[in-house]
Amino acid sequence: MKVSRYRKEGGISYSLGATVTMEFLLRCPEDIESVILHPGFDSSAKEDILKICRGNGIEVSTDVKPFNILSQKENCFVIGVIRKKDMKIDAGDHVVLVNPSNSGNLGTIIRSCAGFGVTNIAVIPPAADHYDPKTVRASMGALARVKVEVFAGFEEYRKRFPGNNLYPFMLDGSVLLQETEIKSPFSLVMGNEATGLPPEYKDVGTPVRIEHTDAIDSLNLPIATSIGLYEATKSAFMQK
């Protein structure tokens, strides 16, 4: 099995690690082109992986070279070769990421979205690549559980989902998150790690802020997004 370094423009991505690859095998085996095992891989997960691959006609090879090319981590023994696909998000609750720049952060946000059951994520470019292997890995495979759609711009997103209640998260948002009722279908709109949302988002929907001390400039982006998700979904979890 020959592999090349990941390219954003290419049609292929990689899941690095057994846990991450297993998520894709379980959730969307049709997207897996092949699985590569490290010669030193002898975990109990091996039989499970082989069984799923057999059941789905997925080619399995054993080769050390792809690991040298694709992974810097010592504890990576399984690689999934994933066919990228264009995803379309569904109507409902959304997280909207405007210019997220860090692939690890994007993956961590995808993991939280899956955890809080908000499985449709809109991305407004320029943005980190949701199929970057760093994103896939940071998502712990949760990318296999969600839909991520890249829109041309925020206006295009808004036109597709005119009924969504928009909550841009801003340092100078007019209302406190804990005092705001987040109404479904909601869109939690988050800005860039360093610069936040552009000021014009203050005229969009209900701008909320997560109050913090002036000891820090801002919360880390995945943390702010996850606090928003927690607050927006907690009543649903309480009713269960």
Next chain:
Amino acid sequence: MKVSRYRKEGGISYSLGATVTMEFLLRCPEDIESVILHPGFDSSAKEDILKICRGNGIEVSTDVKPFNILSQKENCFVIGVIRKKDMKIDAGDHVVLVNPSNSGNLGTIIRSCAGFGVTNIAVIPPAADHYDPKTVRASMGALARVKVEVFAGFEEYRKRFPGNNLYPFMLDGSVLLQETEIKSPFSLVMGNEATGLPPEYKDVGTPVRIEHTDAIDSLNLPIATSIGLYEATKSAFMQK
């Protein structure tokens, strides 16, 4: 100025980057042994840095070599040489980290703690090193704003603060976070990234859980900690 690679056992750590170093210069200049500038550093922050150093008798040198030794990041132009100190936490609200293993996560948690005004952090080893330059950098310098104390064990911590209300965060915690009144002085007790808290913590205080779907095994540790901090401090922010 000669520098060596960071060593946990040594008495010196490093703040990598202008923003992080500035936090230390502003908050605890007495802990800064010297500041090293990259020959290519010409940001507007340079005058501020030089001024604070002059005012506090901190030696400043310009040299490219330390950057090659200490920093892999291209955008690092300032290094602070920090004298480590033993910190003792004060009575009050605490975050207690039991066996946190990742220095980046530890730094991100420190940043959130500073943001939510919980500036006393207890660490139960084995644990990532709060003075690791990776931790310092992930904290965005917020380490200069908090106290971190390493205890021999959880029992030692508990004996020092017998009046604290303990809230261990566990996947099978008996109560939902959103249905729990977190009473000051509180201790939010968080486990290891991969394994969580040992099961015996279910008999400690009030074990809480952050409900999430079964799409993920757990939330990322800094995110779970920050959601706990948000929930525990939000009424104080609302009263302001």
